[in-house]
Amino acid sequence: MSLHDDLLEHASRLATLDPRRPKQVTLRRAVSAAYYALFHLLTSAASRLYARDSRLLARINRTYSHADLKKVSTFFANDKLPKALQSTRGGYLTPPELRSVATLFAKLQQARHEADYELTQRLSRQDALRCVAWAREAFADWESVKKTDDARLYLACFLLWKRWDDEPR
């Protein structure tokens, strides 16, 4: 199994541990693993736009920033594109499955941030289970849209959105 599939299974197991009184640490790690499952699914797909060799893929994987992926996801979740990609003929409509992936990515990233750093608030098992469900949903939606140009554009934006969002030269 791939790292992202393993992480999703790991998240699912953690979210259902301790049936009566789940430990906060377990729930927090479940949310974090659910986010990283989706993060690695998308970044490994993005890296394969540029290379095949596994060592080179690993090097490219290290270049992605969580904030950039959130920014790109915000574009696609809101039917928007970086400026240089915008058509003069009209707006952009993100395919529904890709919009779902982008939206769930942004939500999972925030949930992971809260799980790892927001220690004043308690996490519920329902929240952890739902994050796993979100990741599963994003995996399924990605599967149905990944071979489209819209999906490839989404992935390419991970590294290029700033350049494409600058004022046209």
Place this chain on the structure above:
Amino acid sequence: MSLRDFWVNVRVASGLPLYQPVVDLPKLDPGQIEQNLRASDRWLTPKSVEGFNVVDFSFLSQPEIDALTEQVRRFRKVAFQVPWDTAPTPEQVEQAIPSLVKIIEMLEFHRYGDAEAYRLGRQIENAIQSRRPPMLVELRFYTGPDSTGDPGLWIYSILEEGTVEEPAYWQKVKAIDRLLDSESRSVAPERWPYTHIRTVSEQAEIEGTPVP
């Protein structure tokens, strides 16, 4: 002066803990609020309701606006009778407590973390009123910047107990998510909606109140 000023002034006057996350607070108990207020009379000043402006509350129903306006009027009437250099009399304190308690109850500090959350949360609740699923017991809201600095709106849904294994339960949860997400984007398009869920028993355990 704004809704935010009014909110902060009443919040300070209420004597409630300022830094406890709103989503973990037990429901406000009028008796406990009264007890807090009796512990000190420093709140009996016009400053406690300063910033109130009826036009800031257009998202409330007319009866709610009228009730809030009336309680603020009653509170101010007593507060303005207290000379600036003299402590209020016990009678003045007793006269002012019911109005302030009602104002605090109306602002529902245990459900809305800040003034903006109150304004947006009430609008979202109004918008979903006719479609509100029966399993959605309570909603709680707060606003702030998210992990990347973008403005966010956090919505906590407190739900009836459900069985995780039951597919229908998760379908219902998903429907609630979609409903809140869509209304939130319509009411506050500039904010990312971040939804959380808790069951009634999980919420009670977090609050430290008896599990129903």
